Amino acid sequence: MRIGTHFMRFDSMEPARMRTELADAARYADDGGVTWVSVMDHYFQMEHQGFPASDPMLEAYTTLGYLAGVTEKVQLGALVTGVTYRYPGLLAKIVASLDVVSGGRATFGIGAAWYDKEHAALGVPFPPLKDRFEMLEETVRIARQMYDLDNDGPFEGKHYQLAETLCSPAPLSGPEIMIGGSGEKRTLRLVAQYADACNLFAETPERLRHLLDVLHRHCDDVGRDPADIRVTMLHRGAPIGPGDTAAFVEEMRGFAQHGVDTVILRPPATSLAEWVRDAVLPVVEPCAEL
Secondary structure (H helix, E strand, O other): OEEEEEEOOOOOOOHHHHHHHHHHHHHHHHHOOOOEEEEOOOOOOOHHHOOOOOOOOOOHHHHHHHHHHHOOOOEEEEOOEEOOOOOHHHHHHHHHHHHHHOOOOEEEEEEOOOOHHHHHHHOOOOOOHHHHHHHHHHHHHHHHHHOOOOOOOOEEOOOOEEOOOOOOOOOOOOOEEEEEOOOOOOHHHHHHHHOOEEEEOOOOHHHHHHHHHHHHHHHHHHOOOHHHOEEEEEOOOOOOOOOOHHHHHHHHHHHHHOOOOEEEEOOOOOOHHHHHHHHHHHHHHHHHOO
């Protein structure tokens, strides 16, 4: 099992210190065997997680571009971009650019969006859930077409119409397309149809096993080999701290047995760099042996 980090809170640092703190945290991760660094794609901090909406929140792709410049090995992505935040052709172009400047380390992370408050606050349309899932499917199809060097023609969908799907420079990697979420009827169906990776929410190995069973049934329906889909999960327990290594590794054992490739850790309210150095790096090697 591999270890990733999710830089999803910035309340422990003053704005003038953010660039230094982010660079230090990312470099510790890059040098210490962490394989994934992600950020949230939100306008406001998430109230449903118990944070004030007014807590600091950096724009995702500006931040990822900066992190690309201070790292060499970690995979980079948003966990995940809401489908409503950017037009799909623009989003595919942004991720392709991130892939180029990072040397082929970008992931196209996408989901159906949910945070209605931030949409209303900044004047961004928030369609009904049915429409957002239709938009999600079309967005993934558009990204696939834009990353296909042999197809820069038009795209005609219900929600989006593109006269051309030209993307130059082309991305260096796929990029990998990751669909986030655990909805059993629609989200996991879209994972089976289109995704290279998924990000699941599972508090227990039993819940993970159930979600994977559902995903495998969808794969059977669409003729897809589940082994082609990289399984990641966002750690749902309390954020780990220094000295939590043994307990965390034991907690992960059951998830690793079900085929989780990467578990992505969330920070507590502390220095990001110190957290990566003192809490995350000690679990990298023992988790790799699971």
